[in-house]
Amino acid sequence: KQGYAFYTKYILPTIGKVFSKDRSAYRYLSESASVFPHGKAFNNILGEIGFIGMENRPQTFGVASIYIASK
Secondary structure, X not given: OHHHHHHHHHHHHHHHHHHHOOHHHHHHXXXXXXXXXXXXXXXXXXXXXXOEEEEEEEEHHHOEEEEEEEO
16 A cells, blocks of 8 residues: 555656656646545445445455446
8 A cells, every 4th residue: 555655646746747748637646546435435425326236346456446336
């Protein structure tokens, strides 16, 4: 988790600046991802808006998740 946080805070914005010349866009991306609800919290949101059968499948040791639900 600490490695991912370091990567998204320092490495990703630097790489983004090389390709897009806009470091702030990649900084925003990591900040946005860090506050996005995940796991049960996101499943609860899906349930509140009418989805059923919510399931999440963490990938790459939890760095990303696949969410599956039906409406």
